[in-house]
Amino acid sequence: MPSAPVDYTRTSARPAFAALPEPVRAEIARLAGAPVQAADPPVGSGFTGSYAGVLHLADGRRVFAKAGGPAMPHVITGLCREAEVVPLLAGLRCVPTLIGAAQVDGWAMLVLEHIDGHQPGMPWSARDADLAHAACLEVASLPPERLEPLHLTGLVEDVAANWGIDGAFGAFARGQRDWPHGIRRPSPEELAELAALAGRAGTALRGDALCHNDVRPDNLLITADRAMLVDWNWVRASPPWFDLVGLWPQMAHDGIDLARFDDSPLLADADPEDIDCFLAVIVAYMIEDVDAPPPPGCTDALRRHQLWQAALFLDLLAARRGW
Structure with missing residues (x-):
């Protein structure tokens, strides 16, 4: 790979x-x-x-x-x-x-x-994946009375107001936007399916569990006995599986069999279509401004990261949808 x-x-x-x-x-x-x-x-x-x-x-x-x-x-x-x-x-x-x-x-x-640990994902190991899962489970299992003081915004409101994904796949399908270079362009049928999946976001991403909302390898540190999550400024209310599934595309790319999470409590009530909606939303989010100059203070690595993540999320979605 x-x-x-x-x-x-x-x-x-x-x-x-x-x-x-x-x-x-x-x-x-x-x-x-x-x-x-x-x-x-x-x-x-x-x-x-x-x-x-x-x-x-x-x-x-x-x-x-x-x-x-x-x-x-x-x-x-x-x-x-x-x-x-x-x-x-x-x-x-x-x-x-x-x-x-x-x-x-x-x-x-x-x-x-100070946390004495290493960043996972270079590549992912089964042990690191299991420790990351345990951290995501701990976060999502926080009881409701602990959530009230956080005054959480719902993830759905973020998607609707800030992520700029409304109609994105339709714009690509109609030729109103050029598909980014460096990532496989979906077929017209796949673009239509992506648009339909993204349209589920209003219900698919609704939930009451705490999510870190920015779980990625560089916000994780693996210690001798646990995964530590850093940068807690984007917390939201979401489905319990949200943080974990956000790690799946890179784990899958690195050869982790995602079936190891089949019995996770995080997925107990998960609708596969809701998970696919999330994957589609992230593809749209990552490519929305991928061709624009990076914001002040950011390096060009931000845009390379977005393109890479879009490709990984699209690959996992394609595998799940049988494209």
């Missing part, structure tokens, strides 16, 4: 810790509870240009810090949301501990526990 055209350890261009404004660095040290003695190079994963990296403290501890400034208001919004969400998920084994959060001079910052 061909390897991924994206190195997910090198998708971002981030500033070094020393390049952050002095008040920001000082506030991060205050949140961490000790002076910063050294900083590792910023992480290369992710798709923004904000700071994220491991810091070595004078008391011997390591922490993971994130910071975003006024030039990236979307990052500030995300960090503030993560600061709200993570403490409300305390006790889940797959959620890192938030040490502190603050805002200074128009900057937002988080300090989290």
Whole structure:
């Protein structure tokens, strides 16, 4: 099988810790509870240009810090949301501990526990897949009383308002848009079926379970005994299977037999047509702006990621539909 055209350890261009404004660095040290003695190079994963990296403290501890400034208001919004969400998920084994959060001079910052782990998916192993499944199950099993303080938006509302997929496949079928280069173009019959599947989103993606909503290999860290999920700024209410199925296309590409999940509680009440709807929606979402320049702070790897994911989701959908 061909390897991924994206190195997910090198998708971002981030500033070094020393390049952050002095008040920001000082506030991060205050949140961490000790002076910063050294900083590792910023992480290369992710798709923004904000700071994220491991810091070595004078008391011997390591922490993971994130910071975003006024030039990236979307990052500030995300960090503030993560600061709200993570403490409300305390006790889940797959959620890192938030040490502190603050805002200074128009900057937002988080300090989290350091996680000693590796990113899965290079390629996926059966063990990593099972640990990722366990994390998705833990998240989706959170009882309703734990969800109320999160004030979750439904995934359906996101799809309707923000994802720009309405009619996308029809536009391709009518020749109003050119199909992206580098991905197999569906036949007219397949495009019609894709459009019909995407049209189910209003009911297929409705649910009351918590979903991380951005589970991908670079938001996972595999430790000695669990998978940890990071970047908790996109949580939504969804069907319980949503996070897990979002990992299936790359797992399948890497040779993981998806039948290992057949008995998962996450799939107990899942309609296969709803899952296929989700796969179709993600194909549309990924190709919607794949030919546009990347947003400020993002590298070209974002668009390569979108094209690659669209191809993987389309491949899995084709296999499931018998195309």
